[in-house]
Amino acid sequence: MKEFSPLISGPEAAELILESIPSPVILVNNDSTILYINGSMEKFLNVKRSKIIGRPLIQALYNGQAFNKKGGYRSPLMETLLTGRExxxxLMEIKTVYNVAPRLLKVNTFLIKDAGGKIKGACAFFSSNAHDSRIIQPSTVPSEQFETIYAFAEAIGARDGYTMGHSEKVAEYSRLIAEKMGLDLKTVDLAYLCGIVHDVGKIGIPEEVLNKKGPLDSEEYRLIMGHSQMGASILSHISWLDDVVPIIEAHHERYNGTGYPxxxxxxxxxxxSRILAVADAFDAMTSDRSYRKAYSLEKAVEELKMNAGTQFDPQIVKVFLELLREYM
Ligand SMILES: [Fe+2]
Known part of the structure; x- marks a missing residue:
């Protein structure tokens, strides 16, 4: 018979189990203070647990806003705690302050009660299955089109984590701008999809050029500048992406005619493409890169204002700045 060494027991064992679970887990007290998040949740949120443990759930993860525009709870865990609904x-859309783009996840929540049935808190865990947590399929986009875009998104992510995170944020900003401009739902959804794949042409650029710290030589510039046409060329082989191709090709054109290609x-x-240009520049400026630190929000806003009318469509900059005022 094989000998088994005894497992540790008590609270230590409970924590070890929670830390080993590949699903993001979060635990709150009955006053909604965050008591615990596991390592998977830290990864999902991309934040250190010390920053959020001990804070009220809605403050820490939802910027104090308990409800979405439609009046629904932003946090399923909060809904469970307040209404008892488990x-x-x-499948639910989850978007905390740490996720720029919403994620579709399988959500499980339950109340934690003591032996007498008194509510002591609540717990949520989310499915960590990659197929359950994916970029959301916009309502007007047919499945085959979305699946293709999703496959490209995965390819970009596998190649380069920065570009994938950047693409998701550009997609989300672009969707919000298009919506605020009053464009029809199909255009709004298309803006989101184009954001996801706008840099797909970077797949062809060598890693050392993409992340080079020093200045680029002319050949390296040529390679980088080729990515918008390369992206359009890759996508042009898929007939149902016809609408996407000219948009991707033109995402580095400039309003005053000095852009490329x-x-x-x-x-x-x-x-x-004009919307993507603003969203793209803003996210690039406000992210740390291998060759420079992120700009402050104020500096990025100044840059957008300064280049409105030359690099960017001034109307789109105006709409985006209004959005920033609303959200930040
Ligand atoms: Fe680009």
Missing amino acids: FSGQ RGLKGEEIPII
Whole structure:
């Protein structure tokens, strides 16, 4: 008979189990103070647990906003705590302050009660299955189109984590801008999809050029500048992405005609490309890169204002700055 060494027991064992679970787990007190998050949740949120443990759930993860625009609870865990409604494997959109783009996850929540049935707190765990947690399929986008875009997103992510995170944020900003501009739902959804794949052409650029710390030589510049046409060329082989191709090709055109690859000007540039240009620049400026630290929000806003009318469509900058005021 094989000998088994005894497991540790008591609270230590409970914590060891929670830390070993590949699903993100979060535990709150009955006054909604965050008591614990496990390592998977730290990874999902991309934040150190010391920053959020001990804080009220809605403050720490939802910027103090308990409800979404439609009046629903932003946090299923909060809903469980306040209403007693428990979730079991339900697919839900999760978007905390740490996730720029919403994620579709399978959510499980339950109340924690003592022996007398008194509520002591609540716990949530989310499915960590990659197929359950994915970029959300916009309502007007047919499945085959979305699946193709999703496959490209995975390819970008496998190659380069920074570009994937950047693409998700550009997608989300672009969707919000298009919505605020009053564009129709199909265009809003298309803006989101284009954000996801706008840099797909970077797959062809060598790693050392993409993340080079020093200045680029002319050949390296040529490679980087080729990515918008390369992306358009890759996507052009898929017939149902016809709408996406010219948008991706033009995402580095500039409003005053000094961009690339064609030097298109003003309204010659597709509207979604003009939106992507603003979203792309803003996210690039506000992220740390291998060659420089992130700009402050104020400095990034200054840059957008300074380049409105030259690099960027001034109307789109105006809308984006309004959005920033609303959200931040
Ligand atoms: Fe780009």
